[in-house]
């Protein structure tokens with residue numbers, strides 16, 4: 001089994017797409033082994049519990065420095081022995097110490113080099129209203145260092161902004177695209193021939 005640890009901070013709709021794809025065989029021989037959140041009441045944790053997946057809350061302690069937090073997080077994630085760590089709506093910047101311990105990928109609702117940080121979908125929408133763009137998109141990239149929403153790109157998908165879109169219809173299309181792209185990328189990584197298999 002190819003083992004995933006998924007890190008979430010909120011709703012977890014992308015987590016749900018990955019759980020469903022593992023269970024229905026869209027991503028073969030792969031399981032979500034652990035879901036971690038830095039937010040104790042993140043709905044993503046409820047989704048994991050409903051699917052009988054192990055969960056952990058790693059909340060930042062008052063005054064705790066980033067390296068100390070990341071060491072605790074690393075130790076929790078390492079116990080699940082993941083082949084891949086998936087940042088799916090994870091809202092903390094990770095230190096090099098954490099990202100160098102695992103193969104880490106991140107999902108970002110914008111195309112490479114565009115709209116890093118939070119509220120990317122809203123910012124794209126406002127740029128479209130101002131006549132500055134006619135499309136946005138989604139990317140999945142590796143996380144080799146501390147850069148925000150930047151790193152070697154694994155997959156992208158362009159999402160046009162239609163004349164009759166509302167913010168809600170555009171955001172809905174962005175989220176559907178995220179779910180598909182994340183599942184496709186994990187499937188590709190999980191089934192790549194370079195994946196090390198235990199000897200038969």
Ligand code: GRF
Nearest residue numbers: 010011012013014089107109
């Ligand atoms: C997604 O848009 C993701 O790209 C961004 O945060 C959102 C999380 O959505 N980083 P969800 O928690 O997976 O529903």
